[in-house]
Amino acid sequence: MISLQHVSKTFNVGKKKVEALKDVSLTIQKGEIVGVIGYSGAGKSTLIRCVNLLERPTSGKVLINDVDITSINKKELQKVRQKIGMIFQGYNLLKTATVYENIAIPLRLEGVPKEEIITRVEKYLNIVGLSEKHHVYPGQLSGGQKQRVAIARALAHEPEILLSDEATSALDPNTTESILDLLLQVNKELGITIFLITHELDVIQRICDRVAVMQNGEIVEEGKVLDIFSNPKHLRTKQFVYGEAGIKVPNHFVDKLPKSGKIVSLTFIGESSKDPFLALLAKQFDVLPSILAGGIDQLKDQSVGKLIVHIDGEASEVEKSINFLNEKNILVEEVNQ
Ligand code: ADP
Ligand code: MG
Numbered sequence: 001m002i003s004l005q006h007v008s009k010t011f012n013v014g015k016k017k018v019e020a021l022k023d024v025s026l027t028i029q030k031g032e033i034v035g036v037i038g039y040s041g042a043g044k045s046t047l048i049r050c051v052n053l054l055e056r057p058t059s060g061k062v063l064i065n066d067v068d069i070t071s072i073n074k075k076e077l078q079k080v081r082q083k084i085g086m087i088f089q090g091y092n093l094l095k096t097a098t099v100y101e102n103i104a105i106p107l108r109l110e111g112v113p114k115e116e117i118i119t120r121v122e123k124y125l126n127i128v129g130l131s132e133k134h135h136v137y138p139g140q141l142s143g144g145q146k147q148r149v150a151i152a153r154a155l156a157h158e159p160e161i162l163l164s165d166e167a168t169s170a171l172d173p174n175t176t177e178s179i180l181d182l183l184l185q186v187n188k189e190l191g192i193t194i195f196l197i198t199h200e201l202d203v204i205q206r207i208c209d210r211v212a213v214m215q216n217g218e219i220v221e222e223g224k225v226l227d228i229f230s231n232p233k234h235l236r237t238k239q240f241v242y243g244e245a246g247i248k249v250p251n252h253f254v255d256k257l258p259k260s261g262k263i264v265s266l267t268f269i270g271e272s273s274k275d276p277f278l279a280l281l282a283k284q285f286d287v288l289p290s291i292l293a294g295g296i297d298q299l300k301d302q303s304v305g306k307l308i309v310h311i312d313g314e315a316s317e318v319e320k321s322i323n324f325l326n327e328k329n330i331l332v333e334e335v336n337q
Helices: 044-051 074-081 099-110 114-127 143-155 173-190 201-207 225-230 235-242 251-255 277-284 315-327
Strands: 002-013 016-028 033-037 059-064 084-088 161-165 193-198 210-215 218-224 262-269 287-298 303-313 331-334
Touching: 002 044, 016 033, 016 044, 016 210, 016 218, 033 044, 033 173, 033 201, 044 059, 044 161, 044 193, 084 143, 099 114, 099 143, 114 143, 143 161, 143 173, 161 173, 173 193, 173 201, 193 201, 201 225, 210 225, 210 235, 218 225, 218 235, 225 235, 235 262, 235 331, 262 315, 277 287, 277 303, 277 315, 287 315, 303 315, 315 331
Parallel strands: 033 193, 033 210, 084 161, 161 193
Antiparallel strands: 002 016, 002 059, 210 218, 262 303, 262 331, 287 303
16 A cells, blocks of 8 residues: 655755645555646656655655655665566666566566576566567667566566556557556556556546546545546646647747736636636736637537636736636646747
8 A cells, every 4th residue: 555645845946946746645555556647747756756765755754555664764665665666658778788687687686586587587578478579679679668678677576566657658559558458457467556647648547546636746636537537626637638728829929929927828617618707807907918819629518718818917916817817716827938
Protein backbone atom coordinates (compact mmCIF):
# COMPACT_ATOMS: atom_id res chain seq x y z
CA MET A 1 0.00 0.00 0.00
CA ILE A 2 1.15 3.52 -0.80
CA SER A 3 -0.14 6.38 1.30
CA LEU A 4 0.83 9.96 0.65
CA GLN A 5 -0.29 12.09 3.56
CA HIS A 6 -0.42 15.87 3.38
CA VAL A 7 2.59 15.96 1.10
CA SER A 8 3.91 19.38 0.13
CA LYS A 9 6.99 20.17 -1.89
CA THR A 10 8.47 23.58 -2.42
CA PHE A 11 11.41 24.17 -4.73
CA ASN A 12 13.61 27.18 -4.24
CA VAL A 13 14.56 28.59 -7.60
CA GLY A 14 16.89 31.49 -6.88
CA LYS A 15 14.82 33.75 -4.68
CA LYS A 16 11.55 32.35 -5.97
CA LYS A 17 9.62 29.56 -4.33
CA VAL A 18 7.79 27.06 -6.53
CA GLU A 19 5.09 25.18 -4.70
CA ALA A 20 5.04 22.02 -6.78
CA LEU A 21 2.83 20.08 -4.33
CA LYS A 22 0.39 21.57 -1.88
CA ASP A 23 -0.96 19.27 0.81
CA VAL A 24 -1.53 16.25 -1.41
CA SER A 25 -3.03 13.11 0.11
CA LEU A 26 -3.60 9.94 -1.86
CA THR A 27 -3.78 6.26 -0.96
CA ILE A 28 -3.19 3.39 -3.35
CA GLN A 29 -4.20 -0.07 -2.18
CA LYS A 30 -2.22 -3.19 -2.94
CA GLY A 31 -3.06 -4.54 -6.39
CA GLU A 32 -4.70 -1.35 -7.64
CA ILE A 33 -3.86 0.62 -10.74
CA VAL A 34 -4.17 4.29 -9.91
CA GLY A 35 -3.44 7.17 -12.25
CA VAL A 36 -2.88 10.86 -11.79
CA ILE A 37 -3.77 13.06 -14.73
CA GLY A 38 -2.86 16.69 -15.18
CA TYR A 39 -1.37 19.15 -17.59
CA SER A 40 2.32 19.84 -17.81
CA GLY A 41 3.60 21.59 -14.68
CA ALA A 42 0.74 20.34 -12.48
CA GLY A 43 3.20 18.57 -10.17
CA LYS A 44 2.69 14.97 -11.35
CA SER A 45 6.35 14.00 -11.68
CA THR A 46 7.18 15.59 -8.35
CA LEU A 47 4.36 13.59 -6.76
CA ILE A 48 5.39 10.23 -8.20
CA ARG A 49 9.04 10.90 -7.31
CA CYS A 50 7.98 11.40 -3.70
CA VAL A 51 6.79 7.79 -3.59
CA ASN A 52 10.36 6.47 -3.70
CA LEU A 53 11.86 9.66 -2.29
CA LEU A 54 13.72 10.58 -5.44
CA GLU A 55 12.17 13.83 -4.30
CA ARG A 56 11.88 14.43 -0.57
CA PRO A 57 8.67 16.18 0.50
CA THR A 58 9.09 19.51 2.28
CA SER A 59 6.40 18.30 4.65
CA GLY A 60 4.06 15.35 4.96
CA LYS A 61 4.47 11.60 5.14
CA VAL A 62 5.01 8.86 2.59
CA LEU A 63 3.91 5.46 3.83
CA ILE A 64 4.87 2.27 2.05
CA ASN A 65 3.17 -0.72 3.66
CA ASP A 66 2.51 1.37 6.76
CA VAL A 67 6.14 2.49 7.18
CA ASP A 68 6.81 6.22 6.94
CA ILE A 69 9.81 6.23 4.63
CA THR A 70 10.59 9.90 5.25
CA SER A 71 11.78 8.94 8.72
CA ILE A 72 13.86 5.81 8.10
CA ASN A 73 17.62 5.61 7.57
CA LYS A 74 19.45 5.22 4.27
CA LYS A 75 19.88 1.48 4.51
CA GLU A 76 16.24 0.86 5.32
CA LEU A 77 15.23 3.20 2.52
CA GLN A 78 17.37 1.28 0.09
CA LYS A 79 15.50 -1.87 1.05
CA VAL A 80 12.12 -0.23 0.51
CA ARG A 81 13.26 1.12 -2.84
CA GLN A 82 13.98 -2.41 -4.02
CA LYS A 83 10.26 -3.02 -3.78
CA ILE A 84 9.53 -0.08 -6.06
CA GLY A 85 10.27 -0.20 -9.78
CA MET A 86 10.01 2.82 -12.04
CA ILE A 87 9.64 3.45 -15.76
CA PHE A 88 9.90 6.74 -17.61
CA GLN A 89 8.92 8.41 -20.86
CA GLY A 90 12.56 8.42 -21.99
CA TYR A 91 13.25 4.71 -21.11
CA ASN A 92 16.64 5.53 -19.50
CA LEU A 93 18.43 2.57 -21.09
CA LEU A 94 22.20 2.30 -21.33
CA LYS A 95 22.95 2.78 -25.02
CA THR A 96 26.27 0.98 -24.93
CA ALA A 97 24.91 -2.14 -23.25
CA THR A 98 22.86 -4.95 -24.76
CA VAL A 99 19.27 -5.60 -23.75
CA TYR A 100 20.51 -8.42 -21.54
CA GLU A 101 23.08 -6.23 -19.83
CA ASN A 102 20.60 -3.39 -19.33
CA ILE A 103 18.57 -5.71 -17.17
CA ALA A 104 21.48 -7.63 -15.62
CA ILE A 105 23.71 -4.72 -14.53
CA PRO A 106 21.35 -3.25 -11.91
CA LEU A 107 20.71 -6.76 -10.56
CA ARG A 108 24.47 -7.29 -10.21
CA LEU A 109 24.75 -3.99 -8.35
CA GLU A 110 22.03 -5.18 -6.03
CA GLY A 111 24.04 -8.31 -5.28
CA VAL A 112 21.71 -10.84 -6.91
CA PRO A 113 23.59 -14.15 -7.48
CA LYS A 114 24.79 -14.87 -11.02
CA GLU A 115 22.53 -17.86 -11.71
CA GLU A 116 19.52 -15.97 -10.40
CA ILE A 117 20.30 -13.04 -12.71
CA ILE A 118 20.29 -15.33 -15.75
CA THR A 119 16.96 -16.82 -14.69
CA ARG A 120 15.37 -13.46 -14.04
CA VAL A 121 16.50 -11.79 -17.25
CA GLU A 122 15.11 -14.78 -19.21
CA LYS A 123 11.86 -14.73 -17.31
CA TYR A 124 11.10 -11.04 -17.60
CA LEU A 125 12.26 -10.66 -21.18
CA ASN A 126 9.86 -13.47 -21.93
CA ILE A 127 7.01 -11.71 -20.10
CA VAL A 128 7.55 -8.49 -22.08
CA GLY A 129 7.78 -10.49 -25.31
CA LEU A 130 11.41 -9.79 -26.16
CA SER A 131 13.10 -13.16 -25.62
CA GLU A 132 14.71 -12.91 -29.03
CA LYS A 133 16.40 -9.59 -28.33
CA HIS A 134 18.98 -10.51 -25.66
CA HIS A 135 22.03 -9.36 -27.56
CA VAL A 136 20.60 -6.41 -29.37
CA TYR A 137 21.53 -2.83 -28.44
CA PRO A 138 18.82 -0.29 -27.56
CA GLY A 139 19.61 1.70 -30.72
CA GLN A 140 18.31 -1.21 -32.78
CA LEU A 141 14.94 -1.28 -31.03
CA SER A 142 11.72 0.64 -31.63
CA GLY A 143 10.32 2.94 -28.95
CA GLY A 144 7.82 0.35 -27.83
CA GLN A 145 10.51 -2.32 -27.60
CA LYS A 146 12.75 0.02 -25.58
CA GLN A 147 9.91 0.60 -23.15
CA ARG A 148 9.44 -3.18 -22.90
CA VAL A 149 13.09 -3.54 -21.95
CA ALA A 150 12.67 -0.81 -19.34
CA ILE A 151 9.65 -2.64 -17.96
CA ALA A 152 11.56 -5.95 -17.88
CA ARG A 153 14.40 -4.18 -16.09
CA ALA A 154 12.00 -2.82 -13.48
CA LEU A 155 10.25 -6.17 -13.05
CA ALA A 156 13.52 -8.07 -12.71
CA HIS A 157 13.89 -6.59 -9.23
CA GLU A 158 10.58 -8.29 -8.43
CA PRO A 159 8.99 -5.13 -7.06
CA GLU A 160 5.62 -4.86 -5.33
CA ILE A 161 5.01 -1.46 -6.85
CA LEU A 162 5.61 -0.11 -10.32
CA LEU A 163 5.73 3.65 -10.85
CA SER A 164 5.22 4.97 -14.34
CA ASP A 165 6.05 8.58 -15.24
CA GLU A 166 4.43 9.14 -18.64
CA ALA A 167 5.72 5.78 -19.89
CA THR A 168 3.60 5.84 -23.04
CA SER A 169 3.75 9.55 -23.84
CA ALA A 170 6.40 9.21 -26.52
CA LEU A 171 4.73 6.27 -28.25
CA ASP A 172 2.26 6.11 -31.13
CA PRO A 173 -1.32 5.04 -30.32
CA ASN A 174 -0.92 1.38 -31.30
CA THR A 175 2.30 0.94 -29.37
CA THR A 176 0.75 2.78 -26.43
CA GLU A 177 -2.06 0.28 -26.46
CA SER A 178 0.28 -2.69 -26.43
CA ILE A 179 2.32 -1.25 -23.54
CA LEU A 180 -0.86 -0.57 -21.59
CA ASP A 181 -1.93 -4.17 -22.22
CA LEU A 182 1.42 -5.28 -20.84
CA LEU A 183 0.95 -3.16 -17.71
CA LEU A 184 -2.50 -4.69 -17.22
CA GLN A 185 -0.98 -8.14 -17.56
CA VAL A 186 1.79 -7.32 -15.09
CA ASN A 187 -0.81 -6.09 -12.61
CA LYS A 188 -3.03 -9.10 -13.03
CA GLU A 189 -0.53 -11.91 -13.30
CA LEU A 190 2.23 -10.67 -11.00
CA GLY A 191 -0.05 -8.76 -8.63
CA ILE A 192 2.02 -5.60 -8.91
CA THR A 193 0.46 -2.35 -7.73
CA ILE A 194 0.76 0.33 -10.41
CA PHE A 195 0.87 4.05 -9.82
CA LEU A 196 1.12 6.07 -13.00
CA ILE A 197 1.01 9.66 -14.07
CA THR A 198 -0.04 10.89 -17.48
CA HIS A 199 -1.48 13.83 -19.37
CA GLU A 200 -3.45 11.45 -21.61
CA LEU A 201 -7.00 10.59 -20.74
CA ASP A 202 -6.92 7.39 -22.81
CA VAL A 203 -4.30 5.90 -20.52
CA ILE A 204 -6.49 6.47 -17.47
CA GLN A 205 -9.58 5.23 -19.24
CA ARG A 206 -7.94 2.06 -20.41
CA ILE A 207 -6.18 0.67 -17.39
CA CYS A 208 -6.84 2.60 -14.18
CA ASP A 209 -9.18 1.63 -11.35
CA ARG A 210 -9.01 5.05 -9.79
CA VAL A 211 -7.89 8.45 -10.95
CA ALA A 212 -6.84 11.69 -9.32
CA VAL A 213 -6.85 14.95 -11.25
CA MET A 214 -4.05 17.40 -10.50
CA GLN A 215 -3.90 21.10 -11.07
CA ASN A 216 -1.34 23.57 -9.71
CA GLY A 217 0.12 21.12 -7.21
CA GLU A 218 -3.22 20.03 -5.82
CA ILE A 219 -5.51 17.06 -6.31
CA VAL A 220 -8.78 18.67 -7.34
CA GLU A 221 -10.81 15.53 -7.86
CA GLU A 222 -10.39 11.85 -7.16
CA GLY A 223 -12.47 8.75 -7.53
CA LYS A 224 -13.24 5.58 -9.43
CA VAL A 225 -12.56 6.03 -13.12
CA LEU A 226 -16.11 5.16 -14.04
CA ASP A 227 -17.58 7.71 -11.62
CA ILE A 228 -15.23 10.44 -12.71
CA PHE A 229 -15.98 9.79 -16.37
CA SER A 230 -19.71 9.67 -15.98
CA ASN A 231 -19.94 12.65 -13.68
CA PRO A 232 -16.85 14.86 -13.59
CA LYS A 233 -17.27 17.60 -11.03
CA HIS A 234 -14.24 19.84 -11.10
CA LEU A 235 -13.77 22.11 -14.07
CA ARG A 236 -10.33 20.69 -14.83
CA THR A 237 -11.74 17.18 -14.87
CA LYS A 238 -14.54 18.28 -17.17
CA GLN A 239 -11.96 19.81 -19.44
CA PHE A 240 -10.16 16.48 -19.69
CA VAL A 241 -13.32 14.46 -20.11
CA TYR A 242 -15.12 16.72 -22.54
CA GLY A 243 -12.08 17.76 -24.46
CA GLU A 244 -10.98 21.18 -25.38
CA ALA A 245 -12.23 23.60 -27.93
CA GLY A 246 -8.62 23.84 -29.12
CA ILE A 247 -8.58 27.50 -29.94
CA LYS A 248 -5.39 29.32 -30.78
CA VAL A 249 -4.73 33.01 -31.22
CA PRO A 250 -2.32 33.88 -34.04
CA ASN A 251 0.95 35.40 -32.80
CA HIS A 252 0.77 38.49 -34.97
CA PHE A 253 -2.56 39.24 -33.34
CA VAL A 254 -1.10 38.96 -29.85
CA ASP A 255 1.86 41.16 -30.80
CA LYS A 256 -0.44 44.07 -31.55
CA LEU A 257 -2.19 44.00 -28.18
CA PRO A 258 -1.36 46.51 -25.43
CA LYS A 259 1.27 45.10 -23.08
CA SER A 260 -0.92 45.83 -20.05
CA GLY A 261 -3.45 43.36 -18.69
CA LYS A 262 -3.54 39.61 -19.22
CA ILE A 263 -4.56 37.17 -21.89
CA VAL A 264 -6.61 34.40 -20.37
CA SER A 265 -8.50 31.41 -21.64
CA LEU A 266 -11.93 30.93 -20.10
CA THR A 267 -13.66 27.57 -20.08
CA PHE A 268 -17.38 27.54 -19.48
CA ILE A 269 -19.27 24.35 -18.84
CA GLY A 270 -23.02 23.91 -19.22
CA GLU A 271 -25.09 26.62 -17.56
CA SER A 272 -22.22 28.98 -16.94
CA SER A 273 -21.88 29.54 -20.69
CA LYS A 274 -25.16 31.44 -20.83
CA ASP A 275 -24.39 34.52 -18.71
CA PRO A 276 -22.89 37.75 -20.10
CA PHE A 277 -19.76 37.60 -17.94
CA LEU A 278 -17.59 39.85 -20.01
CA ALA A 279 -20.17 42.63 -19.87
CA LEU A 280 -20.36 42.14 -16.11
CA LEU A 281 -16.58 42.34 -15.87
CA ALA A 282 -16.43 45.66 -17.67
CA LYS A 283 -19.22 46.98 -15.51
CA GLN A 284 -17.95 45.87 -12.10
CA PHE A 285 -14.22 46.41 -12.51
CA ASP A 286 -12.03 48.94 -14.19
CA VAL A 287 -11.09 46.59 -17.03
CA LEU A 288 -11.67 46.25 -20.74
CA PRO A 289 -12.17 42.65 -21.83
CA SER A 290 -11.85 41.92 -25.51
CA ILE A 291 -12.46 38.57 -27.15
CA LEU A 292 -9.60 37.24 -29.26
CA ALA A 293 -11.05 33.87 -30.15
CA GLY A 294 -13.76 31.52 -29.05
CA GLY A 295 -15.94 28.53 -29.69
CA ILE A 296 -18.47 26.19 -28.18
CA ASP A 297 -18.39 22.40 -28.31
CA GLN A 298 -21.72 20.70 -28.03
CA LEU A 299 -21.38 17.35 -26.37
CA LYS A 300 -23.89 14.64 -25.72
CA ASP A 301 -25.52 16.43 -22.83
CA GLN A 302 -23.22 19.33 -22.04
CA SER A 303 -21.83 22.30 -23.82
CA VAL A 304 -18.28 23.47 -23.27
CA GLY A 305 -17.41 26.99 -24.29
CA LYS A 306 -13.96 28.44 -24.55
CA LEU A 307 -12.95 32.05 -25.00
CA ILE A 308 -9.55 33.60 -25.26
CA VAL A 309 -9.86 37.06 -23.80
CA HIS A 310 -7.51 39.96 -23.32
CA ILE A 311 -8.42 41.66 -20.04
CA ASP A 312 -6.81 45.09 -20.15
CA GLY A 313 -6.43 47.25 -17.06
CA GLU A 314 -4.40 47.82 -13.89
CA ALA A 315 -2.94 44.61 -12.46
CA SER A 316 -5.08 44.77 -9.31
CA GLU A 317 -8.31 45.21 -11.28
CA VAL A 318 -7.35 42.39 -13.65
CA GLU A 319 -6.70 40.19 -10.63
CA LYS A 320 -10.09 41.05 -9.17
CA SER A 321 -11.86 40.21 -12.39
CA ILE A 322 -10.08 36.86 -12.58
CA ASN A 323 -11.20 36.08 -9.03
CA PHE A 324 -14.72 37.05 -10.00
CA LEU A 325 -14.68 34.65 -12.95
CA ASN A 326 -13.27 31.88 -10.76
CA GLU A 327 -16.11 32.36 -8.30
CA LYS A 328 -18.57 31.99 -11.15
CA ASN A 329 -17.20 28.52 -11.85
CA ILE A 330 -15.35 29.52 -14.98
CA LEU A 331 -11.94 27.96 -15.45
CA VAL A 332 -9.46 30.78 -15.97
CA GLU A 333 -5.98 30.12 -17.25
CA GLU A 334 -3.34 32.55 -18.22
CA VAL A 335 -2.18 32.18 -21.80
CA ASN A 336 1.57 32.50 -22.18
CA GLN A 337 2.54 34.97 -24.83
P1 ADP B 1 4.43 17.72 -14.25
O1 ADP B 1 5.12 16.41 -14.13
O2 ADP B 1 2.98 17.65 -13.90
O3 ADP B 1 4.65 18.37 -15.58
P2 ADP B 1 6.42 18.66 -12.34
O4 ADP B 1 6.20 17.88 -11.10
O5 ADP B 1 7.54 18.26 -13.22
O6 ADP B 1 5.04 18.72 -13.16
O7 ADP B 1 6.62 20.19 -11.96
C1 ADP B 1 5.75 20.90 -11.11
C2 ADP B 1 6.33 22.28 -10.85
O8 ADP B 1 7.51 22.18 -10.07
C3 ADP B 1 6.72 23.03 -12.10
O9 ADP B 1 6.45 24.40 -11.90
C4 ADP B 1 8.20 22.78 -12.21
O10 ADP B 1 8.83 23.83 -12.89
C5 ADP B 1 8.62 22.73 -10.76
N1 ADP B 1 9.78 21.86 -10.54
C6 ADP B 1 9.82 20.52 -10.70
N2 ADP B 1 11.04 20.04 -10.37
C7 ADP B 1 11.78 21.10 -10.00
C8 ADP B 1 13.13 21.28 -9.53
N3 ADP B 1 13.96 20.23 -9.38
N4 ADP B 1 13.56 22.53 -9.25
C9 ADP B 1 12.72 23.58 -9.37
N5 ADP B 1 11.44 23.50 -9.79
C10 ADP B 1 10.97 22.29 -10.09
MG1 MG C 1 6.21 15.30 -15.55
